[in-house]
Amino acid sequence: MTREEFRSALKPITDGLFGKQNTRGYKRPKFMVRPLDEMLKELAEIPVEEWYAYAFSREPLNGKFTDEQRQGWMKESLDCGREYAQRIRKEYGTSDPIELAASLSMSISYPEVPDKTDRVLFAEYRIPNKICIYMDAVNKANKLLLDPQVLEVLTVELDICRLLLSHELFHFVEEKYKQEIFTQTEKVRLWSLGFLHNDSIVIALSEIAAMGFAKELMGLSYSPYLMDVFLVYGYSPQEASGLYEEMLELWGKHNKS
Ligand SMILES: [Zn+2]
Numbered sequence: 001m002t003r004e005e006f007r008s009a010l011k012p013i014t015d016g017l018f019g020k021q022n023t024r025g026y027k028r029p030k031f032m033v034r035p036l037d038e039m040l041k042e043l044a045e046i047p048v049e050e051w052y053a054y055a056f057s058r059e060p061l062n063g064k065f066t067d068e069q070r071q072g073w074m075k076e077s078l079d080c081g082r083e084y085a086q087r088i089r090k091e092y093g094t095s096d097p098i099e100l101a102a103s104l105s106m107s108i109s110y111p112e113v114p115d116k117t118d119r120v121l122f123a124e125y126r127i128p129n130k131i132c133i134y135m136d137a138v139n140k141a142n143k144l145l146l147d148p149q150v151l152e153v154l155t156v157e158l159d160i161c162r163l164l165l166s167h168e169l170f171h172f173v174e175e176k177y178k179q180e181i182f183t184q185t186e187k188v189r190l191w192s193l194g195f196l197h198n199d200s201i202v203i204a205l206s207e208i209a210a211m212g213f214a215k216e217l218m219g220l221s222y223s224p225y226l227m228d229v230f231l232v233y234g235y236s237p238q239e240a241s242g243l244y245e246e247m248l249e250l251w252g253k254h255n256k257s
Contacts (some may be wrong), residue, residue, distance in 0.1 A: 003113055003136055014019050025081045031242035037149035039244040043226035044153050046251050048215070049074055053250035055211075059204035061188060065176030073186070077205045080182040081212025084173050085166075095217050097165040105129060105173060108165065112136045122231050123164035125171040133164050154230070157219050163227065166214035173213070174206060183209045 052074035056062045065073075089095050092103045101108055108131045114121055122137040141160045145151055178184040182207045187199040213223045218224075229247070233240035 006223045011048055031238055031245060031255070033237045034241045034244065036144060036230070036237070037147065037153060039229055039241070040150060040226060043244065043247060044222040046223065046226075046247075048078060048212075051247075051250055052208075054225060054247050055208050056204050057246075057250060059202060060206075061190075061200065061202060062190065067117050071235070073202065073205055074208060076182060076186075077208035078212035080205075081170060081209035081214075082216045083144040084170065084177070084181070084209075085213045085216035088173060089217065095219070097217060099161050100217075101131065101165065101169060104169075104172065108133065109136050110161075123168050125168040127175060129172065131165060131168045131172070133161055133168075137231055137234065138164070141231050144230065144234055150230075153222075155221070159218070160227075160231075161213055163218055163220075163224060166217045167210045167224065169217075170210035170213035171206065172207070190204060199223070203253045 005095050049071075052070045053067075055074060056065065056070045059065075062070075075206050088100060090244060092100055094103075098108075106129045110133050113134055113136050114124070114132070122134055124134075126130045126132070145154065145158070145160070174181055174183055184201060186205060188202055190198045192198075214220075214224050223245075229240045229244050232243060
């Protein structure tokens with residue numbers, strides 16, 4: 001993928017930005033462009049657990065769940081991510097995802113952009129031990145971080161590259177502990193017929209836990225989900241503003257109920 005293709009693939013955003021989630025089948029209306037620092041400031045105030053409606057909005061099975069289920073899973077998945085971050089930090093004596101990745105014999109590469117055009121991602125984990133961090137997106141975000149107002153909200157704790165790496169590292173940890181980890185053992189029954197049944201994992205749980213894991217390792221006070229707006233802003237302030245409105249709307253829905 002060339003840089004130009006990557007840029008045009010970001011409009012409209014059709015994927016969960018960190019993970020392999022569902023595409024949305026509608027064309028986004030035009031949105032008013034908002035100042036980045038103002039959007040981030042507002043998003044940083046949304047309590048971490050209250051991101052559940054947004055977190056599940058990219059989940060292919062979302063229509064099958066109740067809000068109560070989503071809220072319960074949100075909490076359990078965040079706890080799962082945090083616990084594994086604490087466990088792995090204790091085991092290897094560091095919070096630095098670069099050192100952790102080295103200790104876990106991961107191979108990390110830093111290409112400019114993804115080589116396939118079918119998915120737009122800022123970082124990617126590939127079984128068994130590869131992580132790619134796409135630097136075009138990271139460099140753009142680092143430039144935005146030079147704005148003191150933006151930095152004030154996102155704080156000096158934020159290292160974009162390491163945050164993306166932490167998230168992907170969770171997917172490796174998840175693979176390693178797949179027999180016991182909550183995000184892989186928790187399943188929903190899609191159908192059953194006599195002795196036959198088909199159970200599925202819920203992708204959103206992995207993504208939520210990966211955010212919880214990254215938040216804990218990086219020591220961030222806000223939900224890493226707001227990075228969707230931040231990372232997209234470097235490519236399209238308008239798309240980022242649209243995402244922001246969607247996030248607030250999904251949060252507001254919960255507040256009213
Ligand atoms: Zn992910």
